[in-house]
Amino acid sequence: MPSVVVVTDSTASLPPEVAEARGIVVVPLQVVIGADSYDEDSEEASPERVAAALKEFRPVSTSRPAPEVFREVYARLAAEGADAIVSVHISGDMSGTFESAQVAARGGPVPVTCVDSRQVGVATGYAALAAAQAAAAGATAAEAAAAARERAAACSSYFYVDTLEYLRRGGRIGAAAALLGGALAVKPLLTIEGGVVSSLERVRTSARALARLGELAVAAAGDEQVDVCVAHLANPDRAAALADTLGERLADQLGGREVWCAEIGAVLGAHVGPGMIAVCVAPAG
Incomplete structure (x- = not known):
């Protein structure tokens, strides 16, 4: 050690x-589904279970x-x-x-x-x-x-959610609260700024949101060597497509490293909801 x-x-x-x-x-x-609390690394608190509970409007919280x-x-x-x-x-x-x-x-x-x-x-x-x-x-x-x-x-994190409702419920919406009101039908593009969720822009379709995530990731990488991760909740096909696209567009900056692509854990999933896709660009370690 x-x-x-x-x-x-x-x-x-x-x-x-x-x-x-x-x-x-x-x-x-910990993830709390209904009246039961589980460690995030347990089978009972899988991202799939959390996504299903959210879709069924069952109470989900974290601690x-x-x-x-x-x-x-x-x-x-x-x-x-x-x-x-x-x-x-x-x-x-x-x-x-x-x-x-x-x-x-x-x-x-x-x-x-x-x-x-x-x-x-x-x-x-x-x-x-x-x-x-x-x-x-x-x-x-x-x-x-x-x-x-x-x-x-030095990390840049961008993500979109199908709805801001889950972030609103959990009180994690931060400066992105300005997007609430009549804007819940759009696909908000968000970032982490100053330690909280902050709004970037709004787009009308999932396809446009994915395209913008790719553009933002490429711009964040610039000409530097970077590590890149694409994360999702209950949206594996689109996440994989974005990871493949970034792997091609950032081949020089990745230097042979793969783009990580995985489902986010249950705790974060509980706050962003099914459909979320995120991309993180970090200086190569």
């Missing part, structure tokens, strides 16, 4: 095999890990030999997860540096990967945390 260990949360959307290979410990958030959960993880890692921990999490304006990590970090057995990524989804995951890469190269906790913040700040 490296002397500095990276912890993140399940909203970071890291494939389990990637997190394991990089030594990143993932703490799950952060309690500080005690983080405290136990930090203590276990210290017992296994960690000298310091860097804990990288979803934007503190979108979830109380970062706050729970901060509370748990106080008075722990080893120093814990908590990082608010100011991002959501795989952009947080890319930040955690940057911290893990730095730690594996011998960086201090402070240096690994700085690497996470730098990569998170």
